[in-house]
Amino acid sequence: MAFRRDVKNHDLTETGLPHFDRVRQDYGDYTNFVVKTRGAAADFIPQVRRALLSLDPSLSTTQIESMSESVGNVLAPMRMASTVVGLFGVLALLLASIGLYGVTAWIVSRRTREVGIRMALGARRGDVLALVIRHGMLLTLAGVAIGLLAAFVSTRLISTQLYRVSPTDP
Numbered sequence: 001m002a003f004r005r006d007v008k009n010h011d012l013t014e015t016g017l018p019h020f021d022r023v024r025q026d027y028g029d030y031t032n033f034v035v036k037t038r039g040a041a042a043d044f045i046p047q048v049r050r051a052l053l054s055l056d057p058s059l060s061t062t063q064i065e066s067m068s069e070s071v072g073n074v075l076a077p078m079r080m081a082s083t084v085v086g087l088f089g090v091l092a093l094l095l096a097s098i099g100l101y102g103v104t105a106w107i108v109s110r111r112t113r114e115v116g117i118r119m120a121l122g123a124r125r126g127d128v129l130a131l132v133i134r135h136g137m138l139l140t141l142a143g144v145a146i147g148l149l150a151a152f153v154s155t156r157l158i159s160t161q162l163y164r165v166s167p168t169d170p
Contacts, residue, residue, distance in 0.1 A: 033048075033052065035048050041067065041068070045064050048064060049064060078163075096143070100136065100139065100140060100143075103139065104139070107132075108132055155167040155168070
């Protein structure tokens with residue numbers, strides 16, 4: 001018999017609950033055996049299977065997996081959701097880049113006369129290019145500042161949904 005204080009039965013995001021293990025001999029449809037090993041768990045699977053069958057040859061040992069595989073199976077839906085969210089983030093970044101390019105191109109096309117006058121008055125090509133880049137960077141920095149502020153506020157709102165991540169983690 002063993003008492004543990006931080007068992008998570010269904011989901012890794014749930015609060016750890018007190019748990020009491022007891023050994024019993026009434027087998028239901030299936031029984032879980034937990035074996036702690038030193039070294040790679042996969043190396044011990046044949047030995048564990050033989051030991052279980054030596055106790056009761058009628059036992060079915062169909063699914064033997066390491067703890068890392070078991071945790072990986074539990075985390076699979078969260079990993080998939082994270083991947084999808086990441087792909088949407090990349091798509092949003094691509095769309096924002098295209099939008100920024102479009103706005104900058106439109107502003108430059110609207111300022112063609114100004115650029116022509118500056119060039120006629122002796123402005124160098126690098127000076128005009130720096131003017132356009134500076135204006136684009138100001139737009140980009142304003143967007144980044146607004147985005148960071150929105151992200152900071154939104155992580156405060158969803159902080160209860162985060163697992164082992166602080167709301168201010170980049």
